[in-house]
Amino acid sequence: MSVPSDRRSRKRLATREGISIAATRLFFERGFDHVTVDEIAAAADVGRMTVFNHFPRKEDMFFDRDEEGREILREALRQADPRIAPIETLRLLAHRLVAEKSPYLNFSADGQGFIETIEASETLKARARAIRDELAQVVSVALSECVGREPADPAAHLAAGLLLATWTVAFIHAHRTYRQGHDTEKAEAAFLALVDRGTIGLKAAMAGTPYA
Incomplete structure (x- = not known):
């Protein structure tokens, strides 16, 4: 910030x-x-x-850093290398955030405390779901803008939904991995492995569009 x-x-x-x-x-x-x-x-x-x-x-x-996180995603697509497809840009962003030890991908004791606090509160769980839905809309608009399409482009909405589903599954799995062995590097590797695998499927699903 x-x-x-x-x-x-x-x-x-x-x-x-x-x-x-x-x-x-x-x-x-x-x-x-x-x-x-x-x-x-x-x-x-x-x-x-x-x-x-x-x-x-x-x-x-x-969730006081919610807007900052959204801006990181927007900025990654705004500043993307035009030779790299948007979906690949976001995969590379995931790797960069992990390498930089971003607080958004904090697979550690502190990060575990954050997750456990959410899990213990229905209010926080509801807000986390709402943030995920709002983030999908943010990503959809950012994707469409970076390729010059209308914000309502259904392909952008589909790509954003699949992307957020991939990152959510990877995030949850990484925290479970950390919880089992308290190994941050192993948790980070688990997160990135699922992001990479999900990105392969996402590229296949979006083949023939400017997003892939």
């Missing part, structure tokens, strides 16, 4: 990050459903309304 140049924006960002850090610590310690907004405000040393000014919903504090 880029740092704002003006002092007021930097202060606002610091307040937001402070709230997020305090909330995440409480969620991990006690479970999402057992933490109140008032407790988060007290832990972050801000007022209740300040919390809501930054995060309209409590679950937004847990």
Whole structure:
């Protein structure tokens, strides 16, 4: 995330990050459903309304990097090498994020805590499903834009849906792999192996389109 140049924006960002850090610590310690907004405000040393000014919903504090993740996908397609098909661009992005130890693909004790907190809360599970659906729409639009097609292109919608299904299965499998042996490298390899395999199928499904 880029740092704002003006002092007021930097202060606002610091307040937001402070709230997020305090909330995440409480969620991990006690479970999402057992933490109140008032407790988060007290832990972050801000007022209740300040919390809501930054995060309209409590679950937004847990998934506070959602928009940043969407922008990573958009930017990868905007800046893609025109000689490389969009589907391959996103496969390469998965490999780059793993190599860079991206927090979005964190197969470690911290990442496991994140997953376990979601699994223990129906509210978080519902929001995670909604984010996945929203992300499919983001990817669909980004795919269509990068090849000069209309946002409603059904081929882009199909490609985005198959891509998100692949990444979701790979993500879940990687966390299960980590849970079994606490081996981050093995979990990362498991994630990428499924992404690569899914990409082969995705390219076959999208053959004859500019996405493959």
